[in-house]
Amino acid sequence: MSEVPPMTGDDTPTEAVPLEPVTPAPTPTEAAGPQMSIDVVSIFPEYLAGLQLSLIGKAVERGQLSLGVHDLRDFTFDRHNTVDDSPYGGGAGMVMKAEPWALALEHILGELGSTIEGESPNGVRTDDAVVGSKPTLIVPSPAGKVFDQRIAEDLADRDHLVFACGRYEGIDQRVIDWAAEHFELLPMSIGDYVLNGGEVASMVMIEAISRLIPGVIGNPESLAEESHEDGLLEYPIYTKPANWRGREVPEILLSGNHAAIARWRRDRRLERTAEVRPDLLERLDDLNKDDLVALERFESERSTVTE
Numbered sequence: 001m002s003e004v005p006p007m008t009g010d011d012t013p014t015e016a017v018p019l020e021p022v023t024p025a026p027t028p029t030e031a032a033g034p035q036m037s038i039d040v041v042s043i044f045p046e047y048l049a050g051l052q053l054s055l056i057g058k059a060v061e062r063g064q065l066s067l068g069v070h071d072l073r074d075f076t077f078d079r080h081n082t083v084d085d086s087p088y089g090g091g092a093g094m095v096m097k098a099e100p101w102a103l104a105l106e107h108i109l110g111e112l113g114s115t116i117e118g119e120s121p122n123g124v125r126t127d128d129a130v131v132g133s134k135p136t137l138i139v140p141s142p143a144g145k146v147f148d149q150r151i152a153e154d155l156a157d158r159d160h161l162v163f164a165c166g167r168y169e170g171i172d173q174r175v176i177d178w179a180a181e182h183f184e185l186l187p188m189s190i191g192d193y194v195l196n197g198g199e200v201a202s203m204v205m206i207e208a209i210s211r212l213i214p215g216v217i218g219n220p221e222s223l224a225e226e227s228h229e230d231g232l233l234e235y236p237i238y239t240k241p242a243n244w245r246g247r248e249v250p251e252i253l254l255s256g257n258h259a260a261i262a263r264w265r266r267d268r269r270l271e272r273t274a275e276v277r278p279d280l281l282e283r284l285d286d287l288n289k290d291d292l293v294a295l296e297r298f299e300s301e302r303s304t305v306t307e
């Protein structure tokens, strides 16, 4: 607990502080409870503070999203709040101990009221929504499956996500195996590079997932139009002035011809994707005739430029 400095004579409050918080009546969404609960376990819970800002923080305030950040060291009982130890078999670095992780994850399961047979605390909710499915445990790891927009969409439908942020060389495998019995276990990478811990990876995934929850982002149309939603990169965008430092906005965008603009934008998306991310094109199955014609044209234009 932080110390509160004593009041001096100059600190007399000028504004009345309400004795009870002024809480507006719950909206139907709030009354129904949050659409998703997210818990994060970390030895650096302050790292996750950024999640309270912007759209995610607003969703928490509106009661659409419940966000719990837990300090792993709160589940240790020695003087030094030890969370790591040397690896069996030798090798560099340290390994996160199993017991603090098990206690933290059990605490989260207990809070939720999930029934672990014989371990269920009294007086918890036992409705189907709570008991029916296991929460999803996401463990950021360079050894995980690579997170993408499809996985984000899939996870945005879950009731309860738990993120286990490892540090050092990783977490004792036995608590991971134990957790697989109580959670749907998902080791997840955010790309082929190594971070110092799972915190930033968790924040990346939480941001990508939570903005897909209905009502969390302002405009559902902007979701549908974005890069990766349909496997193509975005078209270039422009705003006023029409001439900026001698650079013109493409004429077609000023034409008012909506069909021509839509085709131009589609072509720019195909062109960009073919140029920067040809791997994405290979995964597409809904290219129409015009798309294929445009791609052929870009291909032949490119070979005339490079040859």
Ligand code: JA8
Pocket (backbone or CB within 6 Å): 140, 141, 142, 165, 166, 167, 168, 169, 170, 188, 189, 190, 191, 193, 194, 195, 196, 197, 198, 199, 201
């Ligand atoms: C790391 Br340590 C640690 C824990 C999780 C992740 S995810 C990633 N790309 N690197 C490192």
